[in-house]
Amino acid sequence: MGRSPCCDKAGLKKGPWTPEEDQKLLAYIEEHGHGSWRSLPEKAGLQRCGKSCRLRWTNYLRPDIKRGKFTVQEEQTIIQLHALLGNRWSAIATHLPKRTDNEIKNYWNTHLKKRLIKMGIDPVTHKHKNETLSSSTGQSKNAATLSHMAQWESARLEAEARLARESKLLHLQHYENNNNLNKSAAPQQHCFTQKTSTNWTKPNQGNGDQQLESPTSTVTFSENLLMPLGIPTDSSRNRNNNNNESSAMIELAVSSSTSSDVSLVKEHEHDWIRQINCGSGGIGEGFTSLLIGDSVGRSLPTGKNEATAGVGNESEYNYYEDNKNYWNSILNLVDSSPSDSATMF
DNA sequence: AAATATCGCAACCGCTTTGGT
DNA sequence: AACCAAAGCGGTTGCGATATT
Numbered sequence: 001m002g003r004s005p006c007c008d009k010a011g012l013k014k015g016p017w018t019p020e021e022d023q024k025l026l027a028y029i030e031e032h033g034h035g036s037w038r039s040l041p042e043k044a045g046l047q048r049c050g051k052s053c054r055l056r057w058t059n060y061l062r063p064d065i066k067r068g069k070f071t072v073q074e075e076q077t078i079i080q081l082h083a084l085l086g087n088r089w090s091a092i093a094t095h096l097p098k099r100t101d102n103e104i105k106n107y108w109n110t111h112l113k114k115r116l117i118k119m120g121i122d123p124v125t126h127k128h129k130n131e132t133l134s135s136s137t138g139q140s141k142n143a144a145t146l147s148h149m150a151q152w153e154s155a156r157l158e159a160e161a162r163l164a165r166e167s168k169l170l171h172l173q174h175y176e177n178n179n180n181l182n183k184s185a186a187p188q189q190h191c192f193t194q195k196t197s198t199n200w201t202k203p204n205q206g207n208g209d210q211q212l213e214s215p216t217s218t219v220t221f222s223e224n225l226l227m228p229l230g231i232p233t234d235s236s237r238n239r240n241n242n243n244n245e246s247s248a249m250i251e252l253a254v255s256s257s258t259s260s261d262v263s264l265v266k267e268h269e270h271d272w273i274r275q276i277n278c279g280s281g282g283i284g285e286g287f288t289s290l291l292i293g294d295s296v297g298r299s300l301p302t303g304k305n306e307a308t309a310g311v312g313n314e315s316e317y318n319y320y321e322d323n324k325n326y327w328n329s330i331l332n333l334v335d336s337s338p339s340d341s342a343t344m345f
Numbered sequence: 346a347a348a349t350a351t352c353g354c355a356a357c358c359g360c361t362t363t364g365g366t
Numbered sequence: 367a368a369c370c371a372a373a374g375c376g377g378t379t380g381c382g383a384t385a386t387t
């Protein structure tokens with residue numbers, strides 16, 4: 001059987017989008033939200049299939065997309081996350097705010113992959129050729145360890161999403177109950193429009209704030225998101241938290257996570273990681289922070305005492321040390337890459 | 346200047362997952 | 367539980383731009 005293609009209707013246009021089509025799509029979504037993608041093209045007066053419209057929107061027209069050159073930081077993040085997660089572009093994209101998975105995927109395939117190959121690093125295993133050659137003599141431990149850790153990270157991400165979904169149900173119920181009780185005291189600040197994965201809506205409709213918002217975009221309550229966890233944000237350092245928001249709402253923001261909300265939370269995890277690496281401390285040595293942080297890759301403690309701080313015994317020390325060395329080697333190779341290091345990163 | 350090769354990226358394809366009925 | 371529609375996702379393709387011969 002199989003599903004019939006969505007674009008097989010005669011007369012539907014394919015290929016590059018014209019500025020006129022972009023304008024129609026933008027105008028329609030600004031006015032109505034996307035609603036059902038399938039019915040959108042007809043309503044918007046476009047000779048396209050819904051899927052094509054959705055892709056054009058999510059990969060190009062969405063206002064929360066950052067376009068243009070990737071920064072050094074972004075490149076490093078992609079390389080490191082790819083070593084960890086493989087070709088899971090959407091997962092990688094959650095750590096790169098405002099970049100789409102498609103853009104990251106393209107950038108990897110056209111730039112980073114080739115660059116690693118040029119440097120003698122296998123873009124699949126992220127191991128240097130020399131290391132590959134000597135792996136038969138027992139140095140494959142790093143790869144095995146990394147693989148093991150990657151499995152844990154994958155499991156963690158999945159569990160996180162599952163828990164988030166479950167807690168959302170609970171908290172939505174909680175919120176609805178509260179909302180029914182306190183309709184007159186509805187929170188003013190949060191743009192709590194729609195956070196399902198299916199419907200994009202325009203926040204603050206009618207109040208002059210026309211900022212568009214996609215299911216995976218950051219929302220305006222984002223920084224409050226981290227407050228209850230004790231995670232500092234830039235603005236939280238600079239201003240007092242506005243405690244007018246109901247704590248229930250904040251709690252909801254943190255825990256109500258559909259898959260799209262997970263990405264939202266993860267987007268901030270990126271900042272969180274940065275905070276940890278900047279030495280805010282106290283959050284515990286998360287796996288991700290251990291692997292991704294510059295502080296790990298670039299300024300590893302050389303003394304065993306420092307390295308083993310918080311690590312219980314010799315085998316655990318080796319475990320961490322192995323991975324630090326692994327990332328160190330990647331970053332050192334990248335840093336000391338011959339000839340065009342200036343353009344490299 | 347023309348032909349050819351290579352690169353970069355938007356868009357497509359098809360499979361999987363999710364959510365509603 | 368089964369079915370279906372829609373969204374998510376990753377691999378691949380097509381084509382315009384640019385570099386090289």
